[in-house]
Amino acid sequence: MMTPRENAMAIFRHEQPDYYGDFMNAMQLVPDPVLLEGMIPQDGQPYADAWGTVWKFMPGAPGRHPYITEENKVIKDIERWEEYLKVPSLEGLDFTQAQKVADQTDRREKFVGFMFSGGLFERSHFLMGMEDALMNYMEYPDEMKALLRVVADYKIAYIKLMAEKIHPDVIFYHDDWGSKQNVFLPPAVWRDIIKPLQQEISDTIHNCGMIYMHHADCICQPIVRDMVELGIDIWQGVIAQNDIVEIQRITEGKLAMVGGVDGPKIDLEGMSEELIRQEARRAIDTYCPAGRFYPGIPNGQCYNKRNDAIVKDELEKYGREFALKHPI
Numbered sequence: 001m002m003t004p005r006e007n008a009m010a011i012f013r014h015e016q017p018d019y020y021g022d023f024m025n026a027m028q029l030v031p032d033p034v035l036l037e038g039m040i041p042q043d044g045q046p047y048a049d050a051w052g053t054v055w056k057f058m059p060g061a062p063g064r065h066p067y068i069t070e071e072n073k074v075i076k077d078i079e080r081w082e083e084y085l086k087v088p089s090l091e092g093l094d095f096t097q098a099q100k101v102a103d104q105t106d107r108r109e110k111f112v113g114f115m116f117s118g119g120l121f122e123r124s125h126f127l128m129g130m131e132d133a134l135m136n137y138m139e140y141p142d143e144m145k146a147l148l149r150v151v152a153d154y155k156i157a158y159i160k161l162m163a164e165k166i167h168p169d170v171i172f173y174h175d176d177w178g179s180k181q182n183v184f185l186p187p188a189v190w191r192d193i194i195k196p197l198q199q200e201i202s203d204t205i206h207n208c209g210m211i212y213m214h215h216a217d218c219i220c221q222p223i224v225r226d227m228v229e230l231g232i233d234i235w236q237g238v239i240a241q242n243d244i245v246e247i248q249r250i251t252e253g254k255l256a257m258v259g260g261v262d263g264p265k266i267d268l269e270g271m272s273e274e275l276i277r278q279e280a281r282r283a284i285d286t287y288c289p290a291g292r293f294y295p296g297i298p299n300g301q302c303y304n305k306r307n308d309a310i311v312k313d314e315l316e317k318y319g320r321e322f323a324l325k326h327p328i
Contacts, residue, residue, distance in 0.1 A: 003109045012234070012256055014291045016328045020284060022191050022296030023213070023234060023258045027113040027170060028105040030098040034088075034158070034200060039157060046072070050088035053126040068129040074152040075128040078143045080138045085147065086126070087154050095165045102166045111211070114168040116159070119175020120194055120201075121184065137189055145193055152197040156204045163208035170211040173201070173234070178218035180241050187222045195226055202231045217259070217298040221247055223226055226256045235299040240265075240283070248290040259298035260287045266311060267302040272311050280314035284322050291328070294318060 002010065002018045004026035010017040011169060030255040040047040042057040046067055052074040057064040070076075073267050076085045102112050118126065125133035126142065137144050159171060177194075178184050185194070217237030220227065227235060238244055238259035247255070261281035266276045281294070287293045294314055302308035 005108065005110050008111070008294070011292060011294060014253065014328065016065055017323050019316070019323045020288050020293070020295055021315065021319045023196065023236065024296060024300065027172075028101065029113045029172065030101045030116050030166060032115055032117070033093040033095055033098060035115075036094075040185060045141060047292040048072075051085060051123070051127065066126050068126070073127070073129050075132075075147075078128070078132070078140045078147070081143060081147045083238050085150065086224055087150060090154075090158055090161055093161075097238070098162075100166070102130075107169065111169040112166070113170040113172045113213075114162050114166065115172045115174065116155075116162075119176045120151055120155070120197055121177055123151050123174050124148060130178045130312040134184065137193060138187055141193055148193065148197055152200060155201055159201070159204050159208065163210065167208075168210055170213050171205045172213050172215060174215045176216050176218050177223065178216070180218060180239060182219050183222050187226075192225060195230065199230055206231060213258075224251055224255060227251075234258060234294075239263075239298045244287050245290070248287070248293075252278065253290065253292055253311055256292040256294070257287075258294040258296055260284075260293065260295050261297045261311060263297040263299055263302055263316070266307055267304050268307070269304060271307060275285070276307055277314040277318075280311050281318050282317070289326065 005023070007017045007019060008023050008026035011020065025210040030069045038049045040055055040057050040061055042061070044056055044058045044296070045055055046144040054072045056067040075081050077084075098114075105112050124147065127133075128136065129179045134292040156184045162168060162171075177190065183190065196320045202212050211233045212231065213234040213236050214227070214232045215236045217239055219239070219242055220235065228251050232255065238257045240260060243259070244260060247257075261279060266279050283295045288295060297311065300310060
């Protein structure tokens with residue numbers, strides 16, 4: 001019997017797995033010292049992070065969200081961004097908890113993963129708000145390139161530091177490049193401003209001997225060939241609003257993917273158990289035949305606990321059944 005790590009690598013290598021399951025189940029995430037320093041109480045009050053971005057964590061919400069106004073936005077004028085931007089220091093970070101979790105993880109059983117949040121695009125709109133960011137990408141591309149050069153240098157330095165201190169097997173890099181309808185930026189703009197810096201980040205991850213798994217639970221279909229060119233090993237968060245079968249065709253199996261279950265569709269109070277299980281089976285039947293696919297909920301879970309338990313139970317059972325009935 002394969003360990004979760006061995007099974008995940010079998011899928012990655014297009015070899016016969018014991019079962020088709022979510023890659024996340026084969027990975028132990030270590031605490032991020034930067035995120036730990038920036039944790040805020042769930043009281044709905046505003047708190048600034050190390051970059052100066054203000055956040056709120058509303059009672060009952062699944063997580064914190066940026067709370068950006070005209071008064072508190074960090075960068076108020078993109079042409080003067082250097083006057084406003086203060087890059088946090090990486091000196092003195094406490095890796096104790098991350099090291100403890102990494103040391104306690106049997107890497108023969110599971111990957112050690114580091115969740116790397118706030119990618120280039122996300123950090124840009126955290127600093128100035130989404131409306132300003134989208135306008136600035138279009139109207140001030142040179143200024144945005146210069147700003148993101150600094151942000152990318154910070155990201156690259158942190159990846160190297162984490163590799164030195166912990167050496168994760170996987171960098172779980174977060175940057176949502178779109179919504180459920182489309183990518184946020186015209187692909188030509190994304191390719192001009194984001195892609196070259198993202199290439200440096202990808203190269204750093206690989207030069208440190210780690211897997212690059214990119215989280216984007218959104219539409220990325222217009223740029224999936226670019227994702228292959230960047231060297232992204234695994235795209236985590238593939239929502240069903242993408243034409244996943246077409247993506248598998250045009251990327252020629254070069255991009256492993258995690259997701260496929262339409263989480264919001266089944267995350268509804270009172271939904272029948274059979275419809276929930278049907279969605280899990282649909283994802284496996286539709287996307288696993290092409291290989292290198294890990295069926296799962298793109299954002300990780302249904303918020304309705306009953307529905308979450310049902311869909312994950314079906315994924316586990318049917319994922320094993322499918323692997324047996326469809327040998328490679």
